[in-house]
Amino acid sequence: MNKTEMKTTTMRGRPAITDAKRQRMRNEIANIAKQLFQDEGYTTISMRRIAREMGCSPMTLYQYYNAKIDILRTLWSDVFNELFDELEVVSRTHTNMLHCLGITYVQYWLDHTEYYRLVFMTDGVNQSDVSTFIDSPELVQRFSVFALAISGSFSEKIEPEELKLKLDAFLCFLNGIAHNQITISGYSWADPDKMVAMAVSAVTD
Amino acid sequence: MNKTEMKTTTMRGRPAITDAKRQRMRNEIANIAKQLFQDEGYTTISMRRIAREMGCSPMTLYQYYNAKIDILRTLWSDVFNELFDELEVVSRTHTNMLHCLGITYVQYWLDHTEYYRLVFMTDGVNQSDVSTFIDSPELVQRFSVFALAISGSFSEKIEPEELKLKLDAFLCFLNGIAHNQITISGYSWADPDKMVAMAVSAVTD
DNA sequence: CCTTTTTATTATACGCGTATAATTTATTGA
DNA sequence: TCAATAAATTATACGCGTATAATAAAAAGG
Numbered sequence: 382m383n384k385t386e387m388k389t390t391t392m393r394g395r396p397a398i399t400d401a402k403r404q405r406m407r408n409e410i411a412n413i414a415k416q417l418f419q420d421e422g423y424t425t426i427s428m429r430r431i432a433r434e435m436g437c438s439p440m441t442l443y444q445y446y447n448a449k450i451d452i453l454r455t456l457w458s459d460v461f462n463e464l465f466d467e468l469e470v471v472s473r474t475h476t477n478m479l480h481c482l483g484i485t486y487v488q489y490w491l492d493h494t495e496y497y498r499l500v501f502m503t504d505g506v507n508q509s510d511v512s513t514f515i516d517s518p519e520l521v522q523r524f525s526v527f528a529l530a531i532s533g534s535f536s537e538k539i540e541p542e543e544l545k546l547k548l549d550a551f552l553c554f555l556n557g558i559a560h561n562q563i564t565i566s567g568y569s570w571a572d573p574d575k576m577v578a579m580a581v582s583a584v585t586d
Numbered sequence: 587m588n589k590t591e592m593k594t595t596t597m598r599g600r601p602a603i604t605d606a607k608r609q610r611m612r613n614e615i616a617n618i619a620k621q622l623f624q625d626e627g628y629t630t631i632s633m634r635r636i637a638r639e640m641g642c643s644p645m646t647l648y649q650y651y652n653a654k655i656d657i658l659r660t661l662w663s664d665v666f667n668e669l670f671d672e673l674e675v676v677s678r679t680h681t682n683m684l685h686c687l688g689i690t691y692v693q694y695w696l697d698h699t700e701y702y703r704l705v706f707m708t709d710g711v712n713q714s715d716v717s718t719f720i721d722s723p724e725l726v727q728r729f730s731v732f733a734l735a736i737s738g739s740f741s742e743k744i745e746p747e748e749l750k751l752k753l754d755a756f757l758c759f760l761n762g763i764a765h766n767q768i769t770i771s772g773y774s775w776a777d778p779d780k781m782v783a784m785a786v787s788a789v790t791d
Numbered sequence: 792c793c794t795t796t797t798t799a800t801t802a803t804a805c806g807c808g809t810a811t812a813a814t815t816t817a818t819t820g821a
Numbered sequence: 822t823c824a825a826t827a828a829a830t831t832a833t834a835c836g837c838g839t840a841t842a843a844t845a846a847a848a849a850g851g
Contacts, residue, residue, distance in 0.1 A: 394797025395847040427837060438801045440839080449838065501769055502706075549776040550763075550784045557762020558755075564706055571754040579755045583788030599827025600817040632807060643831045645809080654808065 407445050407455070410435060414452045415459075423453060423498075458520070460496045464489050465523040478530040479585065483555055483577040490559040491573065497563055501556075527551060534585045547584045554580035612650045612660070615640060619657045628658055628700060662701045669694045670728040683735040684790065688760055688782040695764035696778065702768050706761070732756060739790045752789045759785035 398406075413434050417426045428449055432439040446452050467485055475481040490497040528548050532539050539547075558576050561568075570576075603611075618639050622631045633654050637644040651657050672690055680686040695702045733753050737744050744752075763781050766773075775781075 391849075392797080393795070393849050395799070395845095397798060428839080429837075440802085441800055443839075444799065501765075546776040546780055546784075549766075550781040553762040553766045553775075553781055554759045554785070554788075555762070556766055557758040557760070560706070560765050561754075561758045561761055570758075571751040575751055576755040576758055579751075579788050580759070582791075583759075583784050586787075586791065596819070597827080598819050598825070600815095600829065602828060633809080634807075645832085646830055648809070649829065 403445065410442060410445055411452060411455050411459075415456050418453070418456070457500050460493070460500060461520060461523070465526070468523075468526050472526045472530060479527075479534055479551075480578065480581045482527060482530055483551070483581055484574055486555050487559050487573050487577055491562060494563050497559060501560065502564070524548075524552070531584060551580060551584045554583065608650065615647060615650055616657060616660055620661050623658065623661070623700075662705065665698060665701060666705075670731070673728075673731050677731045677735060684732075684739055684756075685783060685786045687732060687735055688756070688786055689779055691760050692764050692778050692782055696767055699768045702764060706765065729757070736789060756785060756789045759788065 410431065414426070414431055417431065417434065428442055429439045431452075432442055435442070442452075446455075464486070467489060468482055471481050471485050472478055528544060531547050531551065532544055555577065558573055558580070562570050562573060615636065619631070619636050622636060622639065633647055634644045636657075637647055640647070647657075651660070669691070672694070673687055676686045676690050677683055733749060736752050736756065737749055760782065763778055763785070767775055767778060
């Protein structure tokens with residue numbers, strides 16, 4: 382029997398915050414933080430600063446998020462959902478699906494480098510990474526558009542382990558293209574679309 | 587006329603530290619820091635702790651390094667040179683050069699994830715970008731082992747722009763493989779060697 | 792009303808990286 | 822020997838993330 386269930390019976394003491402209220406507060410914090418992170422960068426913005434903008438004390442933020450990094454994590458999922466919405470549109474409207482998916486995926490990050498930095502380049506040295514939420518079931522589910530596109534590009538049925546290899550490699554290649562363009566921006570990279578084309582043929586041949 | 591040149595003429599005031607002495611001090615700090623970083627991790631170890639082990643005040647470290655991250659950068663630079671030394675050995679001793687180069691390159695980063703994070707995942711907004719380092723002439727020079735291996739894998743001469751495309755794509759793919767393994771560590775990725783093999787065939791076919 | 796209980800919120804404190812101010816040290820010219 | 826000077830070193834201070842302690846707020850029971 383957990384606390385939310387206890388709520389139904391009468392209880393002494395100040396009542397715990399409603400789930401709805403809690404969620405509204407989380408959203409408010411996330412929205413303010415998103416704006417600040419995008420404008421001035423994750424490391425530049427402090428919890429004290431977010432609190433000031435919220436009109437609360439710094440420690441109140443910890444009532445709604447375990448840590449500063451957790452606020453960022455919430456923003457990550459928003460970003461991914463937007464991206465995958467685009468990808469699903471592509472998967473329904475294009476015939477040479479894989480190539481278009483690749484282009485869309487890479488181009489999305491190149492068009493939103495600040496998001497890319499938010500998701501894949503959070504302060505390097507500590508060990509908290511993106512995988513904790515990439516592993517969330519609903520996101521794993523979303524990645525299946527790539528798997529379907531790959532298996533769809535073959536006439537005969539493809540073995541699961543070979544599909545996994547192709548899928549993983551394809552995702553690595555796409556991320557690598559985006560990542561190098563963004564992090565090594567001083568170097569004049571070859572056309573991303575052509576590199577995506579190479580990634581596609583590596584997976585479909 | 588700079589300060590080192592001024593040293594030759596007589597000057598008032600406490601003399602600046604010798605280059606040799608400065609280098610000895612840098613080495614001493616680096617050695618202590620390397621041990622501590624390896625034992626307890628970069629984030630865990632503080633400048634105050636390093637100073638304590640050195641028997642000096644925290645701020646004295648800043649006489650020899652601009653920032654904590656610069657100490658790590660120095661350590662990384664050493665190991666990075668070792669990577670390219672390895673790669674050059676590989677390029678001289680193996681026939682299927684490209685595949686071995688790829689394996690070596692990726693495996694290096696997987697063996698030194700903390701250095702990967704340092705170089706490729708530093709928050710680009712607030713300070714030094716990877717490209718400033720990657721663009722340094724001696725490092726660009728080092729990357730040519732990949733270009734040579736690619737052009738060497740074709741019997742007839744390859745056009746420069748096509749070579750560039752293949753080289754850039756190959757580097758993107760390799761970095762992507764390493765990057766995804768490191769940043770999305772919770773996901774069980776396909777065998778890196780097999781993905782490298784796909785990257786190789788994408789470039790050589 | 793007032794106490795009791797439980798939760799939300801805020802205050803305080805710690806160690807961090809490091810900018811800047813203060814101090815010590817090593818040298819030269821008088 | 823003794824100021825003057827310049828570099829090395831150290832002390833102090835700031836804002837940071839956040840753990841923990843203190844306080845305020847909201848409900849129920851007397």
